[in-house]
Amino acid sequence: MRVLRDVLCAAFAAVFFASVASASEIGSRNAARSTWDVHETISLLAAACIKWPAKPDNCQPQPRSILDLVAQDNEKSFGTTTANYYSLASRWSDDPLRMLESGSSTLMLGLTLWNKCDRANKDGPKWDQRGLLCASHFGPLEFLHAQDTLFSDPPTNEVPSAKPQDPASLGLSRERMLQWARFAFRAAVDPSFDAMPYCDAIKDPAFKDIEGSLTPSDSFHCTGKHAFTVARFFSSRCRRFSFHCDDLTKHDPGRYYVRQGGTGAILHLIQDSYSQSHAARLPAGMAPVDADKVFPSLSACQPVATFYDYNAQKTAESETHGNADKPPLIDVSCLQVPRAADDVITASARAIWVLQQAQLPGANLRGLEDELVNDIRGRVLVTR
Numbered sequence: 468m469r470v471l472r473d474v475l476c477a478a479f480a481a482v483f484f485a486s487v488a489s490a491s492e493i494g495s496r497n498a499a500r501s502t503w504d505v506h507e508t509i510s511l512l513a514a515a516c517i518k519w520p521a522k523p524d525n526c527q528p529q530p531r532s533i534l535d536l537v538a539q540d541n542e543k544s545f546g547t548t549t550a551n552y553y554s555l556a557s558r559w560s561d562d563p564l565r566m567l568e569s570g571s572s573t574l575m576l577g578l579t580l581w582n583k584c585d586r587a588n589k590d591g592p593k594w595d596q597r598g599l600l601c602a603s604h605f606g607p608l609e610f611l612h613a614q615d616t617l618f619s620d621p622p623t624n625e626v627p628s629a630k631p632q633d634p635a636s637l638g639l640s641r642e643r644m645l646q647w648a649r650f651a652f653r654a655a656v657d658p659s660f661d662a663m664p665y666c667d668a669i670k671d672p673a674f675k676d677i678e679g680s681l682t683p684s685d686s687f688h689c690t691g692k693h694a695f696t697v698a699r700f701f702s703s704r705c706r707r708f709s710f711h712c713d714d715l716t717k718h719d720p721g722r723y724y725v726r727q728g729g730t731g732a733i734l735h736l737i738q739d740s741y742s743q744s745h746a747a748r749l750p751a752g753m754a755p756v757d758a759d760k761v762f763p764s765l766s767a768c769q770p771v772a773t774f775y776d777y778n779a780q781k782t783a784e785s786e787t788h789g790n791a792d793k794p795p796l797i798d799v800s801c802l803q804v805p806r807a808a809d810d811v812i813t814a815s816a817r818a819i820w821v822l823q824q825a826q827l828p829g830a831n832l833r834g835l836e837d838e839l840v841n842d843i844r845g846r847v848l849v850t851r
């Protein structure tokens with residue numbers, strides 16, 4: 468029976484994984500359903516584009532740049548090269564509890580998302596009540612994936628809308644993503660920020676539009692001896708089918724995990740914004756379709772016309788969202804000069820370059836933070 472149950476679980480997961488993976492895919496080789504290492508490959512190409520000391524301006528990817536390199540495994544996340552570091556890091560928002568590192572497969576991760584999150588989302592509106600994994604994929608923290616739960620903060624709209632955003636909502640979602648990039652950057656580069664109590668750190672006016680979404684429930688450890696720090700937010704590792712997590716900050720004098728988590732959160736946000744089922748990138752005059760349609764897997768250099776709410780997609784046919792998370796072609800709009808937005812590889816490379824600058828002795832961290840956010844505002848999350 469055990470074998471039969473496992474087979475059935477695998478079959479269910481294989482069917483449902485596509486619909487619950489709210490992101491460009493992260494890779495695994497799995498007998499039931501292998502997934503493409505899309506984020507890992509983009510990060511690898513981005514790291515390779517940097518020719519120190521110049522900041523990349525255009526990595527000039529060819530249409531098949533990503534398609535020809537992706538694999539159905541997770542090999543790109545291993546190894547000790549700089550490029551491998553960014554490959555592994557860019558998985559973080561899809562796997563914020565590091566379940567893959569604790570031995571779970573992407574199949575198990577998908578099954579957990581499918582199986583647990585429906586229930587977890589009834590546990591309360593706050594992210595800590597739902598768990599970071601479920602809250603980021605379906606809940607108040609969807610902006611980690613360049614999607615949004617519209618329209619207020621914290622979101623109160625219980626009926627997900629499949630309609631494209633109006634200009635005000637689009638602008639607010641974009642602002643929330645920029646504030647998240649700022650939060651993640653500080654976590655990645657600033658030890659004094661990492662050490663702050665989490666509940667204090669989110670009160671900075673720089674995070675005013677995401678503060679509500681980041682605010683935990685009353686039972687959260689905001690004060691006292693066990694106060695949750697910013698570093699702790701990025702430093703969990705959980706075993707499969709369980710929200711029982713190891714606190715990785717306990718043995719992490721080099722702040723490895725928070726640096727990796729913050730770095731990955733920035734890359735993941737940028738990269739997910741090039742999935743057409745997350746953010747419709749369209750030329751002027753072309754109207755975005757509703758959220759429950761099928762999207763092409765095409766990484767375009769067009770402005771964002773709308774961000775979508777994953778909750779309006781997950782009830783539709785399973786490939787509605789997932790098709791756009793498959794390995795993308797680079798759109799011809801990226802070959803134009805000038806272009807409306809950077810391509811996904813250049814956008815990632817420029818973020819990595821700023822993060823690397825921040826590691827240099829005497830770096831002006833606040834100046835680099837503004838540089839990163841201005842890059843994302845002006846060259847990545849361009850709106851029309």
Ligand SMILES: [Zn+2]
Pocket residue numbers: 489490491560561611612735739
């Ligand atoms: Zn994602």
